[in-house]
Amino acid sequence: MSYRTALDHVLTGAVASGGEPARTQGRFPRSGVTALGRAGLLGLTVAPELGGGGRGLAEAADVVARVARVCPAAATVLRSHYAAVAVVEAYGGAWVRAEIAAGRHLCSLALEEDGPEFAARRTGEVVTLRGRKRQVVAAGEADSYLWSSGPSGGGPGGLGGRSLWLVPAHAPDLYVPARAAGPGPSGSATSTVCADPVRVPASALLGEDGGGERLVRELVQPWLTELAAATGVMSGVVSGHEPALVAS
Template identity: 85%
Template sequence: MSYRTALARVLTGAVALGGEPARMQGKFPRSGVTALGRAGLLGLTVAPELGGGGRGLPEAADVVGRVARVCPAAAAVLRSHYAAVAVLEVHGGTWVRAEIAAGRHLCSLALDEDGPESVARRAGEVVTLRGRKRHVVAAGEADSYLWSSRAPGGGPDRQSLWLVPAHAPDLYVPARAAGPGPSGSATSTVCADPVRVPASALLGAGGEGDRLVRDVVLPWLTELAAVTDRSGPEPVLVAS
C-alpha cells in the first residue's frame, strides 16, 4: 500500500474526527496521531530495513500539507516529529528508530529556550540536563524530545543535542497557558529540573548541536511550515 493510500484512509477517519475537538476544545488529537502511526506515517522517513517507509522531505511535506487541511494540530505535531526524526536517522539508535517505524514512538523538538540557556553537566556516563524549553509541540504527549543544551566543557557558543525520554524523572510540563501553536497541538513549556540521561543519549558529537539544527532541523521545519501555510481546506471530508 502506498503512503498516500494509507494517509487517505486515516484522514477521513481518525484524523478528521479529532480535528474538531482539537480546534474547538484544545484537545490533543491522540486518536489521529495513533492512527497515523499505525498507518506507517510516523515512520514514513525511517529506513526500510527498520520497517520504515524510506521516504524523504518531499513525501513528509506532502503528508503534513494534507493533514493540515483536516487537523492543523496533528500537522503541527508531524512537523516537529519529522524534523526530529531527520536527526535521529543520522545519529539515533536502532531501537528508537524501529519504534518510530512501528508507529509506537512520537518525537518532538525542545530547542527554544525559556529563560537562561540550558546546561549539561557530565559525571562519568551520566549527564545532567537543566533548563526550560518553550514552544514545545506535543508537550507532555510526545514519547521523547530532542533537547539542546550548552555542550559540556564546550564553551558558551557550542551546543549539543540529546534524546530525552518523556518519562524521565523531573521532566515536566508546568500548569500554564498553552503556547502559540494551533489549538490542540499541546504547545507549551517543558522543564528539566534537572533530568539525568546516559551519556549515550548524545546525538552526534558533543558541540555539534548548532550544525545539526542549522543543517538538518531548520531546513525540514522551514519546508514543512511552508507547505502547511499553502494548504487550503480539504474539499471532501467523509468520516468513517
C-alpha cells in the same frame, strides 16, 4: 500499500474526527496521531531496513500538507516530529528508530530556551540536563524530545557550543508546569517543558558534543521550513521564531 493510500485511510477517519475537538476544545488529537503511527506515517522517513517508509522531505511535506487541511493540530505535531526524526535518523540508535518506524514513538523539538540556564554536566556515563524549553509542540504528549543544551564537556566548542540529546518523556523530573495555550494551533499541546534537572545516559547524545548548532542548521531548520511552507505557515520551531539554538 503506498503512503498516500495509507494516509487516505486515516484522514477521513481518526484524523478528521480528532480535528474538531482539537479546534474547539483544545484537545490533543491523540487518536489521529495514533492512527497515523499505525498507518506507518510516523515512520515515513525512517530507513526501510528498520521497518520505516524510507521516504524523504518531499513526501513528509505532502503528508503534513494533507493532514493540515483536516486537522491543523495534528499537522503541527507531524512537523515537529519529522524535523526531530531527521536528526534521530542520522544519529540515533536502532531501537528508537525501529520504534518510530513501528508507529509507537512520537518525537518533538525542545530547542527554544526560556531563561538563562541550559546547562549539561557529565559525570561518568551520566549527563545532567537543566533548563526550560518554550514552544514545545506535543508537550507532555510526545515520547521523547530533541533537547538542546550547552556542551557537556570535551566537545568542539567551535561548532556553536550546543549539544543535542534525545530525552525520554518519562525521565524523572522532566515535566510540563502548565498547559497554557501556546502559539501553535489549538490542540497541538504547545507549552513549556522543564528539566529540573534530568539525568540521561551519555549515549543520549546525538552527533558530537558541541555540534548541535550545525545539526539544527543543516537538518532541523530545512525540514521545518519546508514542512511549514507545505501548509502555508512559515515558522521556525512553531511560531515564526528561529530556534534559540541557532539565533545570532
